[in-house]
Amino acid sequence: MSRVFSEQEQVRRDTLKKITALGIDAYPAAKYEVNANAKDIKANYERNKLDYKNISIAGRLMGKRIMGKASFAELKDSTGRIQIYISRDEICPTEDKTLYNEVFKKLLDIGDFIGVKGYVFTTQVGEISIHVTELTLLSKSLKPLPIVKEDAEGKVHDAFTDPELRYRRRYVDLVVNDHVKDVFIKRSKIISSMRSFFNNYGYLEVETPILQPIPGGAAARPFKTHHNALDMPLYLRIANELYLKRLIVGGFDGVYEFAKDFRNEGMDRTHNPEFTVMEIYVAYKDYHWMMEFTEKMLEHVTTEVLGSNEVTFAENKINFKAPYARVPILEAIKTHTGFDVAGMKEAELREVCKKLDIETDESMGVGKLIDEIFGEKCEHHYIQPTFITDYPKEMSPLCKKHRDNPELTERFELMINGKELANAYTELNDPIDQLERFQDQLKLSEKGDDEAMFIDMDFVRALEYGMPPTSGMGIGIDRLVMFLTNQQSIQEVLFFPQMKPEKKAPTVELNDNEKLVLEILKKEGSLELSFLKEKSGLSNKQWDKTIKGLTKNKLAQVSKVDENLMIDLI
C-alpha cells in the first residue's frame, strides 16, 4: 500500500531518520521511572519546595518556545500541563551541543513523548516550571496534532471542534481537549460510585450472556448473528433482565450487572446501537422499596461525584436530593390532558387519542395507546426527578399485577428532564401469569408489533421452580452520564460512538484519462496545450482534471513559451 503524506508528515518521517542516524532510539523499550506529575507539582511545590529538587516526569511535548540558547516548552502528562525550561549548556555540559541544538530544537516535535529529570522552580513571570537537567525521547509522533491554545483570559484559540473528526479520532480529541477527557473521567467515577453503593448493600456483581438464543427482557429489535459450530442463530442481547432473574431463582439476594445492550434501531442524539445499562434485582423487595433505593443511589452518586445534588442540564437545574415525587401514570394523564382513561377499552382510548391529536395505528393495544398519550402529552413536563408509577398491564409483560388494581402493574419509570432514565418493577414471579403474558405478546406480534417479546420457555421453567418476591431496576448509564455532565449528545459520553465507515483513502494510481494523455505525450514529446486537449478528445472538465492530475504527479509540466502554453513530459 502506498500512502500519501502531507508535507508535515513527511518532515516528521525525515526527522525520525535523522534521530536514528544520531544513534537515538525513537521508540525505546525501557521503562521510564516517573516520580512526579504536573498537577501535584503545581498544587504542592510552593508549600514543600524541598520535595521537588529531584523529579522525573514524562508526557507529551505540547509546545516549544525557543530563544537561542535557552527554551521553554510545555509538557503534558495525564494530570495536566507543566512548563519546562531547558538551557543549552545545562543539558549539554561538554563541547557537544547536539542534544540541544539538534535534538531538542529541531528533531523534537509537538506530540512527541519525552521524559525529563530536573528540579522545580518559579520563573520571573511566576510560573512553576521544571528546570531540565536530563532529556529523553520516549516515543516519536509522526502526525501533527491540532494546536489548541488558550490565552490569559481562558479563551480557546483554534479549538479542535469538528464532531466527525473528534469522534473518529477520539484519541486526538482526548489529547487536545481536556474538557472531553473530564467527561469520561466523570463517567468512570459515576459507575464506580454506583458499584460501591451496591456492594455496600452486599449485592453481587455478575456477568450474563451477551449472545442469547432468545433476545428477551425488553421490547426492541435485536441484532442477529450466527454461530457456525452450533449452526444456529444467536442474538445480541437487548436486555439482561431474564438472566438476572434466573440468578435470583438460584438463590442470590441481590445481583447487578453493568451491561452493554444492543438494539437494531435508529441512531440520533440519544440513541447509539450499543449502549450501557445497569440492571439490579433484589429479592424480597417491591417497587416501593426500589423507588427509595433508586433515589438514595442517585443522591449518593451526585454527592460523591459532583459534590452536590444540584445539576445543570441545558437550561434546567435538576435536583437529585431524595425523595422524588411519585405520580401514577393515569393521574399524570388526567392532570395534563383532562381525560380520565382509567378502565377504558381500546376503542375509547382511540377516541381520546383522536381528540388529543395523537396518531394511532391498528397494531396498538391498550398499553401502547396509553403509553403514546403519556409520551406525547405528559412526559416532557417532568423536569425534576419524578417516579411515574403503575403502568397498564399490557405494556409491562414482565411486571407483577398491581396489588390494588389488576389492570395495572407495579412498575415505575424515573423521569428526568422530560426523558425516561430508569425503569423498575415488582417482578412478576407467577409462572402461570408469566406464560400468559408471553402469549399475549405473541398475539401482539401477530398483529404486527415487531417489538413484541419472544416466549422464553426456559425462563418460565425457572419461575416454575420458584422465584422469591423481587424488585428489579434498570438505568441507562449513558443517559445518566449525559445528565450529570451536561452533555446533549450521547456521542459525547461514548468514547467511540458508532459511525459509518470512513471514506477510502484516495488512490495514487493514474486513471484512464491520465494514461491516455500520457501516451500521446510520450509519442509526441512536447505539445501545445490546446492541440493536446483537442487530440485527447476529453471534455473541458475531464481535461482539466486530467492535466491537473498529471502535473500533480510530476509526470508533465505546463510552461509558457512566448504566447503559447506548452506541455512537456518530465
Next chain:
RNA sequence: GACUUGUUAGCUCAGCUGGUAGAGCACAUCCCUUUUAAGGAUGGGGUCCAGGGUUCGAACCCCUGACAAGUCACCA
C-alpha cells in the same frame, strides 16, 4: 426516513457577480538565555468531499452521490 446546513492547507476559518487559492496558528530556514494563545525575519505547503454537466473559463452555477451536524419522524 424527511428537511436544513456544512465539507477549502496539519488545525480553525475567509474566499465578492464565475476569471486559475487566502489568513492565523502549525511546518521549514535564520536571529534571540526567564518566555507564555501570538518574539522577529523569510519561505514552503491545496484532488477546494467525489463524479458528471453548463461555460472561453467552476471552490463558486446545475444534477447525482458520500460523509457529518442540526431539526423532525420512528424507537421499552
